[in-house]
Structures are given as C-alpha cells and as structure tokens.
Amino acid sequence: MSMQAGESFDYVIVGGGSAGAVLAARLAENGARVLVLEAGGDPSASEPTVPPPERPLEADYRVPAFHAFASEHPVISWDYWARHYADTDRQKQDWRYSEAQDGVLYPRVRALGGCSAHHALIIVRPNDLDWNHIWQVTGDESWKASRMLAYFRRIERCRYRFFGWRWMSRLFGWDPTGHGWKGWLTTELAVPLRALRDRRLRSGLLRSIQAAADGYHGTSLEWETNRLDPNETRWWNPFASGIRLVPLSTRKHARHGPRERLEEVRRKHPDRLEIRLHAEVQRILVGGTPLRAEGVVYRRNGVEETVRASKDVVLCAGVFETPKLLMLSGIGPRPQIEGQGIAPVVDLPGVGANLQDRYEVAVVSRMKRPWHTLAGATYTTADKYYRRWRWFGLGNYTSNGILFSVALKSRRNLDVPDLYCFALLADFRGYYKGYSERIKKRDYVSWVILKAYTGNTAGHVRLRSPDPAAAPEILFRYFEEGNGPTDDLDAVVEGIRFVRTIADAMDDDVAEEEEPGRHRDTDAELRDYVRANAWGHHACGTCAMKPREQGGVVDSRFKVHGVEGLRVVDASIFPRIPGYFLATAVYMIAEKAADTLLSGE
C-alpha cells in the first residue's frame, strides 16, 4: 500500500502498543483493512539510531532479565514526570523527585509493543470482580467475568502446566484450569535451577516460605498452600492468600508479546495490515452532523499527513497520550480546552480525570555476602549468563528476577488479596533516572510490596500546552491528598510488616535493612515513610468506561460519548484499576474490542 492523498482504511489505530497491536492484529486477521500509526520504532529491528554498544536494543528487549535496562534504553524509553502530590513540600520528601522536571520518573515506551516492550513480563489475569464491576457500571452483560474468561483462553498459549490438560482440552473439549493452549501469548515459568543449587539461597528461600505461612498462622486470615498458579480457575477458594508462581510472557524464554503477534499477522496479510513507524498522531479530525471522527493528522519525518478511517479511529496511545489527544482535538473538559486556546468540540469532563495507580514500596536488604548464583553477572551481552541464555535458553537471564511471590490480604473482610509481594535478588527502589544500574548489585534482596485495589481516583492528566509535542501534566494525589480510603496507607504498612517477618527468616545473612530501615518501626514512622516513598507503574483510568453523566468517556462498546466513529481501547478505559498487573487485562480488552468492532456494534 502506498501513501496517497485522501487515503482511507477501515480502521486507523493510533499507537501500536500493548492494546493497539493486539487489536490491529485481530481486526486484520478477520478481513479488515487496518493502519497502525506508531510514534516509535521497532525495538527488535536494526534502527537507524545507534544504541550504546554495550546495550544492544534487541538484547535489552528480548532477554527477560534485562527488562529494567529496556525501560531505560535511550532508543525506546519515553520518560514522563509525574507528581504524586500537588503540595510541593510533601512532594519534595520523595528523594526521587526531580525539581528540574517537576516530577518523579514514570517510565513508558515509544516503540512497537508499547509498554509490553519493556514490562516485567508478568502475566496474571484480573480477578472476576474486576470484570463484574465493569458489567455493573455499564449494565452490559458481555463484560461478565464468566464471558471475559474466554478472552484469556483465546490469547494464552500455556506452556508451564501439565501438558495432559492440553490434550484433554483438545480431545474432549474439557479443561477446568481456565488456561488457553493455542493463543498467541506463550506463557512460561522461569525458575533458574542453578539458583536453587545455591545452598544458602535455597535454605533462605525455604525458611522464608515457612515464615510467610507462619506469619498467617493464628491471624484468622485464610492461607492456602496448594494454589500456586495465579491463573488457575479451579480451586475451591480462589480468594485465599498464599505463595504464587510468576508466569511470564516469553517464548523459549525470550520476550514475546503484542509486537510479535502484530508482525506475524502482517507477514500473513500484508495487503490488509500496514504499520507506519515514527508516525506521531497530532489530532483527530472531527466533523459533520452528527459529529464523526473522520481520520487523523499525524507527523512523520517532519511532514504532516492525513489519513481517513471509513469505520473507526481507535485511540490506543496509553493512559497519558490518549486523553491528551482527545483534548488536543477539542474533546474533553471545556474550560481546560478553551484555556489552551483550542476550539471545544465535545464537552466531556471525564477526559483525563479518574487517574489511578497502585502504591508500591520495597523492603531492601543488603546481604553480608554477594549471592553465589549471581557471580560474574554483568547484565550485558558480554557474560556467560547471556551466552547460556542465547545458546540454550537457560540460566539466570531467563527470569525477570522474581524468585517467588505472595498474594495476601491486609484485612480479613476483603473479598480478594489486596497485596502482592515479590522477592528480587536485586536492589530495587522504584523509578528514577539510572535506576537500572542498581539492579546489577549482587548482594541485595528487595521485597516489593504492591498494594492493589487502591481506592484513590482523584488523579488527573491535563494539557500543559496546545503543542502535541509537549508532555501533559500528570498528578496522582496520593493518600490523604486523594479520595481513597485511609485503609490504603495502612495496608502498605501491613505489607512492610509482613515482608519483614519473611526477611527475618534470612536474618543470619542480612547485613542491614536499608529501606525503610529498622529504625522506622512504629506505625506513624512507617506511614510517613510510605507517604514519602511510594510509587506506582500501572497508571490507568483516564478515559473511563462509564455512563457520560457519571464522568465516563467511553460506553461499553469503547465508543467515545458524543462522537461517532471514535473509540478508545487501552489502559485508560478501566473505571477502576483491575487485579494486580495490567498487561493481561489490556490484552483481554483489546481482544474484546476486536469482536465488538467486527460485529459492527
């Protein structure tokens, strides 16, 4: 297909990221003519930009253990600077805050695959209550959890469970596990067996697991020992706490996801699927009566071009850029749009509102000696671990660094666990420029605590300027500044206390707990620590799927209220932050959106 004036496709997909790539692939596979406009390049191809020689982009992209380096790779990283607090004194208490940038680093990717090109590869599907909540909010039964599970089965190609289930499913159509076996998203486990041969680490791990279970003993919170797989559907008590395995989206232990899916479909259907890289969409063309999205204006190689969509323009530009594009096109809160000198088209106060995230902190301990299992690890292509990964698909670098994880409830009356804690053999303290360098240290254990089901919806994304190249203002309003329950702060403190009981099981080996540090022990001290140090990396909700009168931006069929032919399909549509990790939820909604669009609804 060649570029011509007035050219048109059935669908123009803005952003070839996690949602956009999945949606475009399914649409093209089913006969639609699809154009993907992606602001970045291809992370797995030779790009004209020369990467730092010791960090070839392709390796950072493909090697699971290099995901932090991918997120800081200069060719694909797209740094945002977000404020957690409007109050500057409070914000400055976070050492990661950059005054020059007026914010804390929020890493994103500008490349094919979007955040799936640097994320930590964890595949955990959302809980049923997440989908049922969308069903309740919209009244649309197709969002029921029982129907949404079909999308997980459709995308997954599970390779870490007993293969008998796969055969059972193929021969008899019977499979109680909830897994999919034939999809495009291969899921694998990576337990570096060599790590378990390290006696000190092995016994520390066993003691930690025992300590985790003991920590629950007598608390009357439910603890289950036989549900290790977080994506399994058949256990009696899916809502209990316990140890969890960490499935990864890798194929033969290399990153594999939306980018590969899109490329595969393009190879099969080059006549139907076109991908334009380094194409930055500037605004949506809206006109006619009733109002309709006719196409988009985008900039490539310094030239502005226009393309039309005969069916839909679909915004998949992510939680920060999608609301920005709507506002640049005159769709959003009228006073803000007029304030930037942009002609308002549709007054939708919900655009950019409802920004949500999880709260995360880490308990970081320095060990007395480096881990034997990491001896010689440089996290570059120059060491033996890389060669082992490359030649045999084995060893430390097959893992994203997580040893094991625990799902737990911070309070008894919760429906599902609200804390997900995972142990890394690394020094990890959230995001700031150069954070990946710290990962290389070999004498640390970090327990990351992720508080899910946070109740704060008071964050926002706003335009700072009518210039499409300008970054938007991002403000989360953490804890007391927001509108969430005070329980959220206490839950994180609870997480720190729980993780400390596990860390104590390795006490002989620990030189010092550096974060938060044992000198912080009272509830008040730990609360202050969490307020100053919490971060997040699962932002969502800025174009919520809700009725218009409740501040919604899209209806249950992904249509932007008040404009025909315009849809949003990405992390911004979640009315409430789902589950524990976002990528799987994003892939599932993209598959659902493909069905919705193809059915002509």
Ligand SMILES: Cc1cc2nc3c(=O)[nH]c(=O)nc-3n(C[C@H](O)[C@H](O)[C@H](O)COP(=O)(O)OP(=O)(O)OC[C@H]3O[C@@H](n4cnc5c(N)ncnc54)[C@H](O)[C@@H]3O)c2cc1C
């Ligand atoms: C460091 C990190 C680690 C993570 N790890 C995990 C994990 O292990 N598991 C998990 O489930 N979740 C994880 N997440 C979260 C998850 O990856 C993201 O929430 C999810 O991928 C977002 O998908 P999206 O489609 O909404 O946006 P994205 O994947 O960000 O896609 C947006 C795309 O749009 C493009 N774009 C933006 N603006 C324009 C424009 N104007 N014109 C053209 N193109 C444009 C971008 O370049 C990008 O490709 C992680 C996130 C981060 C930051």
